[in-house]
Amino acid sequence: MKDRIGLFGGTFDPIHNGHIRAAEEVQRAFGLGRVLFVPSHLPPHKQGGPGASPADRLRMVELACEGHPGFVASPIEVEAGGRSYSFLTLARIRELYSEAEVFFILGVDAFLEIGTWRERERVLAECRFIVTGRPGFELEAATSVLGGRLRTDILRIADRGPVDEDLLARARVFLLPIGALDVSSTDVRERLRKGLSLAGLVPSSVEAYIREHQLYLDRRGP
Numbered sequence: 147m148k149d150r151i152g153l154f155g156g157t158f159d160p161i162h163n164g165h166i167r168a169a170e171e172v173q174r175a176f177g178l179g180r181v182l183f184v185p186s187h188l189p190p191h192k193q194g195g196p197g198a199s200p201a202d203r204l205r206m207v208e209l210a211c212e213g214h215p216g217f218v219a220s221p222i223e224v225e226a227g228g229r230s231y232s233f234l235t236l237a238r239i240r241e242l243y244s245e246a247e248v249f250f251i252l253g254v255d256a257f258l259e260i261g262t263w264r265e266r267e268r269v270l271a272e273c274r275f276i277v278t279g280r281p282g283f284e285l286e287a288a289t290s291v292l293g294g295r296l297r298t299d300i301l302r303i304a305d306r307g308p309v310d311e312d313l314l315a316r317a318r319v320f321l322l323p324i325g326a327l328d329v330s331s332t333d334v335r336e337r338l339r340k341g342l343s344l345a346g347l348v349p350s351s352v353e354a355y356i357r358e359h360q361l362y363l364d365r366r367g368p
């Protein structure tokens with residue numbers, strides 16, 4: 147069996163326990179040897195720019211990955227600079243891990259935006275997708291954004307895995323219900339601006355980094 151790798155992209159501004167929970171459940175269900183967390187340099191879809199620098203966001207991802215076997219912080223988008231596009235990142239990951247099968251991981255809210263991605267047909271053709279649930283979004287909504295043949299290539303995983311080779315062969319886009327946490331980076335930034343606790347929302351090492359570097363205390367962005 148080929149080694150399986152998950153590619154989990156995002157702004158991670160900052161990374162929070164909702165990201166970690168989703169990655170853990172996907173890793174377990176799909177038997178992923180590695181989950182690469184890839185913070186974007188400049189995300190194409192977000193307005194107003196991120197609150198923390200790419201270097202700080204990458205460092206927080208590194209801290210959050212500590213103690214989770216198989217979790218890897220990938221600097222490829224931050225090092226590439228400029229706008230970050232999934233099709234370029236995927237090509238690079240496939241080059242770096244040419245022996246592995248790559249799965250693109252994202253929450254259903256992000257998957258619903260796939261119509262705006264550059265080269266989405268290519269990305270959809272080149273790797274399988276794992277779409278996780280997220281509070282406030284219907285997992286099934288993911289089926290409505292794909293047209294044509296791809297619509298029949300979606301499979302909802304009934305329980306939380308493990309997903310064997312037979313199941314894998316049956317689809318290209320897998321919808322995985324998870325015990326998702328109701329947290330977003332926007333919540334975390336808002337709580338920091340208001341001086342509220344982050345207990346249970348981000349890993350303690352990430353909270354310590356935020357406080358030490360006094361991140362997210364200004365009034366920029368939502």
Ligand code: ATP
Nearest residue numbers: 156157158164168252253256280327329330331332
């Ligand atoms: P923001 O509030 O700034 O929009 P965010 O919390 O949505 O940020 P991102 O870095 O934009 O975080 O998300 C990266 C990926 O993680 C996306 O695929 C998103 O769907 C997923 N994700 C974020 N939060 C959760 C969560 N609580 N549960 C499951 N998936 C999540």
